[in-house]
Amino acid sequence: MSAKKTIHEHFLNNGLKLIIKEDHRAPVAIMQVWYKVGSSYEANGITGISHALEHMMFRGSKEYGDTQYDEIITENGGQSNAFTSQDYTVYHQFMANDKLEICFKLEADRMHQLSLKEQDFKKEISVVMEERYMSIDDSPEHRAYERFAAMAHVSSPYRHSIIGWMDDLKQMTVADLRQWYQTWYTPNNAIVVVVGDVVPKQIQQWTKKYFGSIKPRFVPAVKPQNEVLPLGTRTVTVKVPAKLPWLVLGYNTPVLKTVAKDRKWEPYALSIMSGILGLNSSSRLQKNIVRKKQIASSAYTTYTPFDRLDNLLTLGLTPVDMRSVEECKTALLLEVKNLQTTLVSSEELDRVKIAWVAAKIFGKDSLFNQAYEIGMLECVGLSWSDTDRNTIKKIQSITPQQIKEVALKYLTPERLTIGILEPLEIKANVA
Amino acid sequence: MKKDTVTANSIVPIQYWQSKKGAHVYLVQRSEIPTVNIEILFRAGSSLDGKKQGLSHMTNIMLNQGTKSYDADAVADKFADVGAHFRVSSGKDSGCIGLKCLSEKKYFNLAFKLFLEILCSVNFPKQAFQRRQKQTISALQMQEQVPAYIAQDAFYNTLYKEHAYAHNIEGTKKSVMLLTQADAERFYKQYYVLNNATIIMVGDISRLDAENMIDKIAENLAQGEEAPVIASAVLSKKREQSHIEFPSEQTNVWMGHLGMSYHDPDYYAMRIGNDILGGSSITSRLFTQIRGEHGLVYGISSSFQFSDATGPFLIHFATKNSTVKKALSLTQSILANYISKGPTQKEFLRTKQKINNEFPLSLATNYDIINYLVQIGFYKLPLDYINTYQAKIAAVSLDEVKTALKKHIRPDEMIKIIVGPKRTNKQH
Numbered sequence: 001m002s003a004k005k006t007i008h009e010h011f012l013n014n015g016l017k018l019i020i021k022e023d024h025r026a027p028v029a030i031m032q033v034w035y036k037v038g039s040s041y042e043a044n045g046i047t048g049i050s051h052a053l054e055h056m057m058f059r060g061s062k063e064y065g066d067t068q069y070d071e072i073i074t075e076n077g078g079q080s081n082a083f084t085s086q087d088y089t090v091y092h093q094f095m096a097n098d099k100l101e102i103c104f105k106l107e108a109d110r111m112h113q114l115s116l117k118e119q120d121f122k123k124e125i126s127v128v129m130e131e132r133y134m135s136i137d138d139s140p141e142h143r144a145y146e147r148f149a150a151m152a153h154v155s156s157p158y159r160h161s162i163i164g165w166m167d168d169l170k171q172m173t174v175a176d177l178r179q180w181y182q183t184w185y186t187p188n189n190a191i192v193v194v195v196g197d198v199v200p201k202q203i204q205q206w207t208k209k210y211f212g213s214i215k216p217r218f219v220p221a222v223k224p225q226n227e228v229l230p231l232g233t234r235t236v237t238v239k240v241p242a243k244l245p246w247l248v249l250g251y252n253t254p255v256l257k258t259v260a261k262d263r264k265w266e267p268y269a270l271s272i273m274s275g276i277l278g279l280n281s282s283s284r285l286q287k288n289i290v291r292k293k294q295i296a297s298s299a300y301t302t303y304t305p306f307d308r309l310d311n312l313l314t315l316g317l318t319p320v321d322m323r324s325v326e327e328c329k330t331a332l333l334l335e336v337k338n339l340q341t342t343l344v345s346s347e348e349l350d351r352v353k354i355a356w357v358a359a360k361i362f363g364k365d366s367l368f369n370q371a372y373e374i375g376m377l378e379c380v381g382l383s384w385s386d387t388d389r390n391t392i393k394k395i396q397s398i399t400p401q402q403i404k405e406v407a408l409k410y411l412t413p414e415r416l417t418i419g420i421l422e423p424l425e426i427k428a429n430v431a
Numbered sequence: 432m433k434k435d436t437v438t439a440n441s442i443v444p445i446q447y448w449q450s451k452k453g454a455h456v457y458l459v460q461r462s463e464i465p466t467v468n469i470e471i472l473f474r475a476g477s478s479l480d481g482k483k484q485g486l487s488h489m490t491n492i493m494l495n496q497g498t499k500s501y502d503a504d505a506v507a508d509k510f511a512d513v514g515a516h517f518r519v520s521s522g523k524d525s526g527c528i529g530l531k532c533l534s535e536k537k538y539f540n541l542a543f544k545l546f547l548e549i550l551c552s553v554n555f556p557k558q559a560f561q562r563r564q565k566q567t568i569s570a571l572q573m574q575e576q577v578p579a580y581i582a583q584d585a586f587y588n589t590l591y592k593e594h595a596y597a598h599n600i601e602g603t604k605k606s607v608m609l610l611t612q613a614d615a616e617r618f619y620k621q622y623y624v625l626n627n628a629t630i631i632m633v634g635d636i637s638r639l640d641a642e643n644m645i646d647k648i649a650e651n652l653a654q655g656e657e658a659p660v661i662a663s664a665v666l667s668k669k670r671e672q673s674h675i676e677f678p679s680e681q682t683n684v685w686m687g688h689l690g691m692s693y694h695d696p697d698y699y700a701m702r703i704g705n706d707i708l709g710g711s712s713i714t715s716r717l718f719t720q721i722r723g724e725h726g727l728v729y730g731i732s733s734s735f736q737f738s739d740a741t742g743p744f745l746i747h748f749a750t751k752n753s754t755v756k757k758a759l760s761l762t763q764s765i766l767a768n769y770i771s772k773g774p775t776q777k778e779f780l781r782t783k784q785k786i787n788n789e790f791p792l793s794l795a796t797n798y799d800i801i802n803y804l805v806q807i808g809f810y811k812l813p814l815d816y817i818n819t820y821q822a823k824i825a826a827v828s829l830d831e832v833k834t835a836l837k838k839h840i841r842p843d844e845m846i847k848i849i850v851g852p853k854r855t856n857k858q859h
Contacts, residue, residue: 025463026795067719074714075781077788096791123726131729133680134749140576241678243572281495282511287504294562297569320569351511358514358533364464365796426576428676428853 007385008200010207014216015188018207019374019384021195023367029196030367031103032092033111034375036191037184039162040086040309041222048164049172049180051084052128056177057091058082059120062113069106076102084162087308088379092368097197101206107192108210111185121174129170132163140242140421148419149312151236152250155228156309188216191378195371227252227310235418242423245319247328250312252415256305257381267305268394269402270410274303274313275352276344276403277335282351284338289317289331295324296331306387308380312417313410325420339407343400356395441818443794445804446638452649454625457808458632458641459800465534467634468801469546471648472809474658475526475622477602478595478739483614485602489563490615490623491521494528496559499552503559506545515542517549523596524661524739525809526623534635543644551651553619560612567607571599578679579749582850586685589671589846590743594664624655629808633797663741664689672847682755682851686762687745688844690735693810697835699823701735704832706782707774708766708840709733709746716765721748727758735839737810744840752851766842773833787821 006022038050060066073080078095093103136142146161153159163169192211194203230252256267278285278301285299296317303313315335319328363369377384446458477487495517496503510517515532528549532542574580584599591597601607630648632641666689691701702710709717709732717731728748736742746766750758774782793799794817807816 025461026791028792028795067714067723070713070719074785075788077785077790077792079789079792080713094792096788099788123724126726127722127729130681130727130750133751134729137680138578138749241576243576244569280507280511280516282504282507286507290566291503291559291562294565297566318569318573320565347508347512351508351514354514354538355511361464361533362466362531365466365798367795423576427678 008204009385010204012187012208012212014212014214016207016211016214017191017378018204019191019193019378020198020200020203021193021370021374022198022200023195023370024197027097027197028095028367029097029100029194029198030092030094030371031100031107032090032193032371032375033107034191034193034379035089035184036087036189036379037089037180038085038087039160039164040157040225041184042157042160042164044160045168046172046176046180047160047168048128048162049176050089051163052125052169052172053177053180054082054084054089054091055124055128056116056121057110057114059117059124060115061110062115063109064106065115069110072102072106078103086158086162088376090375092371094367100194100198104206104210108214111187111190111211112214114181114185116174116178116181118174121177125169125172128163129166132166132169136161136163137166140240140244140423141246143240144238144246144419144421145248147236147238148248148250148417151234151419152252152312152417153227154230156225156311158309158311182217183220186217186219187211187214189219191375193371193375195367195374224258225309226258230415233413233416233418235420237420237422239422239424241426242421243426244421245322245325245423246316246421247319247325247332248314248316248419249329249332250314250417250419251411252310253303253313253410254310255307256387257308258310265394265398265402266406266409268391269398269406270303270313271305272349272352272395272398273339273403273407274301275355276339276348277301277315279352279355284335285315285317285332288335289328293327293331295320295327306377306380306382322423329418336407336411340404340411344403346400349398349400349403353395353398357392360392441815442791443800443803443817445807445814445817447814450630450642450645450649452625452654454628454630454645454649454652455808456630456632456641456645457804458636458638459804460636460638461633461797461800462635464797465635466531466797467534467539467636468529468531468632468797469644470527470529470631470801470805472525472527472629472631472805473623473627474524474660474739474809475618475627476522476524477598477600478523478661479618479622479658480595480598480602483610484598484606485567485600486610486614486618487526488521488601489560489567489607489610490618491519491526492563492567493555493560493612493615494519494549494553496563497554497556498548499554500548501545502556506549509545510542513538513541517542517546521600523600547647547651550648555612555616555619557612560615564607564610567601568604571601571604571607574599578677578681578683578850581675581677582683582685582747582848585673585675585848585850586687586743586745586846589673589848590687590689591664592667594740595661596664596738596740596742620653621655622658623652625649625652626655626657628652631801631804631808633800633804661740663692666844670844670846672849674849674851674853676853677850679851680751681749682752682849683747683749684755684759684762684847684849685745685747686845686847687743688841688846689741690737690744691839692741693737693806693812697831697839700827700831700835701839702824703779703782703786703827704774704836704839705733705735706786707778708769716769717746717762720765721758721761725757725761727754727761731762739810755849755851763842766840770836770840770842773836774829776829779829779832783824783827786824790821
């Protein structure tokens, strides 16, 4: 789009990758350090360890002990946080551009000499458990989704939640975390992304100065862990105290990374199909199920081509009452059938395509978004520059026939998992 | 009658003027990204519901449900055709409609035309109204299964009693079912009018185009009258406490009392004072002690909510049921100690520096600027609010913070809402 080069890529000798994107709208910058490790790297028994380690990254390292990290960032007027996903763990700082150097010092320090003290771990794992109670155990839908995912994925490590099973959290030790840290936190398994009002040369210098001396370590080869072929519809009913039922249908689907070389268009077709069903208020689920049939109060779909492993296309509804759960299921399956038998209209297709184009432009408002897109693609093993250049083109090229084809191929009963939240009466004394 | 003010040489140049027919307009031109945002805020929030709780919310969520020429499906399709986002939202003070669109004419013109059509001929179809009622009931049921929502609802109810901020903006299941489309139409006619509007535009648009658009908006809205700003609640000094039984893993705690107004002379002192206690900072006393040192919570914060009438000061957290007593007593002792002694000199200086250093971060995006314009335009903050913010923070003294803390945070007057099991017989 622009002739002037505003994006710069570099490698240090130790394997650390640096990607800089200039954005001079405001005198600020965001720095993100991405590690290629997340919950999908975890074996049973240590689920949640990537996320627990993320918490411990704020508990001090050799140069900057205890709570110094937070204090220094705060004094400099920075905002800092981190998040863990299935495929990556990300640390980010948002700062005035003239204060950014300190972030390089801090991130380099904790990349290779994290303290990981026993007494800190005891407190922090307790914080993680509180987070789990809040985000999953006391939320009926999230609890139901956790069980649904554990059934929809058979051999894939996407089957456990990012935060991990409670029992695994209880059994986790600081020694486990030390090993995890030693295994994955090394410059050759990390990507630094900087977006903002910066001078690229300066960023390169700081990266070299602070990260350059960190020794790389051997990183284990990651197995493909392709999902086994699904052999039939699975249903899981979750009964918990709640007021409203909830329904989710999930189909095992490939992603850009896992699909065959000559079928790279399929994930884009799946993505558009998901949009036709549930992208916005104009999509089919809203029109047909929420507004016309009025058997659900809300609806959504999820699918992304950009995961590391085979994942799911999901359709979710909040039925208006327990009686309507069956009707909702029938209605969703009818929508699936329509996609398989009738070509989508060009108007519908164009709406999803323009939404992609618009989202790309709207997304430029946020430095975080821009950095996220880069880091995310790199971490799932896609070149962000190729993908970034091609996505809109690929999306634009998808035809109604291709959508029908992926609907027939992937939205099959064999690939289907049905999750139902069946509310139990909320009784005060059942805890 | 065009009174034009431009805050020249400022961090964010805000253009303010009154359109023909007298609408208040706030424009910030930002041409780097080819998008335009328009937000129109009306003083039409739940504090104007009167006995019909949930009416303002129902009215607001009907605004994308059909016009004279188009039904809900057609409205949704037409915005989707050009990749535009049309959004409605409401709160205790305001009802808002917003459009986010690509600025390229072939997209923008179509979206804006429909936006105008909605303003002048939204028609509250009966079937859509009934469906929106059911959806709202469903949303209320959803809240009833989440302990944090239950606590929030009870907190406002207990704090505000007869005041119009007491009730949930979505109303109650009973009150929502009693509403009619005629109620919503009446509410719309009274409050979604030009004299009651604040118009905000940010993005890639010329001044001339902006003026033309504002004029069209003005033409399409009835003149009407400005709604009165609601009076503040009378301070109750009764220290009420209630425990709502709920079968959750964690107990949610909400505590607080009436806070302060945007226009309070202590606004900047308390921005510093609260930051140290439990404001946004991860280095706050509540966060570092209750989460950091004791590992009892995932999050804990203290905040002042600003609104037309005095909003609350509140502290909330959730902790597993077996540690709620401990977390509560720690919170109370941190609070008592902090209010009586105030911040240390070091904390004070560090926090002032922090607030001023992080200020540019809050102005980085178009979205951020809209947020500021909402505060400045709707809540009538001075036009140089952004420009003078850092100097005003810098001018605050430690003694001012200490005095303000004693005045604005009074542990003895706090109400307390606890949601969770009453007896915890087993460990988790």
